[in-house]
Amino acid sequence: MILKDLTKVLAALVLAVFICLGLAPLTAECAEKPAKNDITRTEFFLKKFEEKVEKYKGQPFKLGYEENEALKRIRDLKEKYPDDGEVEELFQRGRAALMRSKGDFMEITPEMLAYRENEQKLKKLFGDLADKEWKEFVKSVQEGPMAIEKPFPAPDQNTVSIEDIRGSYVILDDFEYPANQFIDLGREFVSVGSGTKGYYFVEISGRSWLGPYEAVKRYRRLINRDLPEEGKWTLLGRVTGVEMVIPQAEKVKTITARWGWVVTPVALYIPGHTFAFYEADSELGGNFAGEERMEEIKAPLYTVRVIPDDVTPEGLVEIFAASIKEKNFDLFKECISPGRQRNKKEESLINYHWDLHLDRFASLYVHVTTEEAKIEV
Structure with a gap:
C-alpha cells in the first residue's frame, strides 16, 4: 500500500516536471512579445508623424506632441523588446521620419552655384562700365563753364544771386535717400548738407528724379541684387532755384526753416555698381550704364x-x-x-x-x- 502510494507521488512529480519544462519556453516566449495595444498606439502616433513629414515636403519643422509621443513610445518598446520584428520595423520608420523632419539633404554642387558666380561677373562688368562712364561724364561737366567745383560750404544766399548760379552743375556725395526725404511746399525733396555747411534741396517730385531712380531699380533687378535699396549715393544735378523750407520729415518740426539751393537731378552714381542718368526723350525717363547692351552682354551666361x-x-x-x-x-x-x-x-x-x-x-x-x-x- 505504501509502495503504491509512493509510486503515485513519483508519477505526479514527474508529470509536474514535464509540465513545468513545457510551459517554461512558452512563458519566456510570451514575455518577449510586446502587447498588441502598445504596438497599435505607437503605430497611431507614428502615422501622424509620417503624415506631417509628407505635408512639409522636405521642409524642416519643429516636433510637436504627436511626433515626440511616437518617438518616446518607439524608444520604450525598443528598450524592452530589442529583438522583436514589429518593434524593429517601427524603429526604422521612426528614424526615417525623424531624419526627414530635419529637411531634405542634398549636396550643393558647383553647377548649382554657377548663377551666383555669374552675378558677380555681371556686377564687375557693369560696375567697371559705370565707373568709366561716370568719370567721363563728370570730366565733361567740370570742364564746362557751369559747374560748382566745391559744393560746400554752399554759396551764401545773401551774397550770391540765383541768377549767378542757375543751371550750374553740382555733385553731392552725401545724397541719402530715403533717410533725408521730406515734403514741403507741396513738393518732395531730399536735403543734403547742414546748418553750418549750407543746404541743397534735391527735388524728387518729377521725371528728372524718377528716371534715374527707376533705372537703378532695374539694375538691381536685372544685374545685381546685392545693391542696397537705400544708402548714401552720389547725385549730380543742376541748381534751378532757391527756397526756404523745413528740411525735416517728422510732422512735429523741431528745427526752423532754412534757405537752400534747389537742385534738379541729372544722374545717380553708386561706385562699383551703376551710373544712372536722366533722359527726357525716353519713355523710361532714364537708363543705367550698359543697359542698351544688357541682353548682348548677359546672353552668353x-x-x-x-x-x-x-x-x-x-x-x-x-x-x-x-x-x-x-x-x-x-x-x-x-x-x-x-x-x-x-x-x-x-x-x-x-x-x-x-x-x-x-x-x-x-x-x-x-x-x-x-x-x-x-x-x-
Whole structure:
C-alpha cells in the first residue's frame, strides 16, 4: 500500500516536471512579445508623424506632441523588446521620419552655384562700365563753364544771386535717400548738407528724379541684387532755384526753416555698381550704364533661352527657376500665362514675385527640385 502510494507521488512529480519544462519556453516566449495595444498606439502616433513629414515636403519643422509621443513610445518598446520584428520595423520608420523632419539633404554642387558666380561677373562688368562712364561724364561737366567745383560750404544766399548760379552743375556725395526725404511746399525733396555747411534741396517730385531712380531699380533687378535699396549715393544735378523750407520729415518740426539751393537731378552714381542718368526723350525717363547692351552682354551666361513647344509641366518649373537665377526677366514672363499679364495690376504682381524670388535665391536657396505634376481639369 505504501509502495503504491509512493509510486503515485513519483508519477505526479514527474508529470509536474514535464509540465513545468513545457510551459517554461512558452512563458519566456510570451514575455518577449510586446502587447498588441502598445504596438497599435505607437503605430497611431507614428502615422501622424509620417503624415506631417509628407505635408512639409522636405521642409524642416519643429516636433510637436504627436511626433515626440511616437518617438518616446518607439524608444520604450525598443528598450524592452530589442529583438522583436514589429518593434524593429517601427524603429526604422521612426528614424526615417525623424531624419526627414530635419529637411531634405542634398549636396550643393558647383553647377548649382554657377548663377551666383555669374552675378558677380555681371556686377564687375557693369560696375567697371559705370565707373568709366561716370568719370567721363563728370570730366565733361567740370570742364564746362557751369559747374560748382566745391559744393560746400554752399554759396551764401545773401551774397550770391540765383541768377549767378542757375543751371550750374553740382555733385553731392552725401545724397541719402530715403533717410533725408521730406515734403514741403507741396513738393518732395531730399536735403543734403547742414546748418553750418549750407543746404541743397534735391527735388524728387518729377521725371528728372524718377528716371534715374527707376533705372537703378532695374539694375538691381536685372544685374545685381546685392545693391542696397537705400544708402548714401552720389547725385549730380543742376541748381534751378532757391527756397526756404523745413528740411525735416517728422510732422512735429523741431528745427526752423532754412534757405537752400534747389537742385534738379541729372544722374545717380553708386561706385562699383551703376551710373544712372536722366533722359527726357525716353519713355523710361532714364537708363543705367550698359543697359542698351544688357541682353548682348548677359546672353552668353544663359543656360535656357526659349521654352520648347513640347515642354512638360516639370520642365516649365525648371525653366522658370533658371530664368530667375540667371535674371532673364523676358523668359520669366514667358513662363507665366498671358491670362495673368493683362493689365498694370497683374504686371505689378509679376514684378513683385520677381523681386521676391530674386531675394530668395540670393539668401535662402540655390536649387529647385520638381515632383511629378498632378494635372486637374
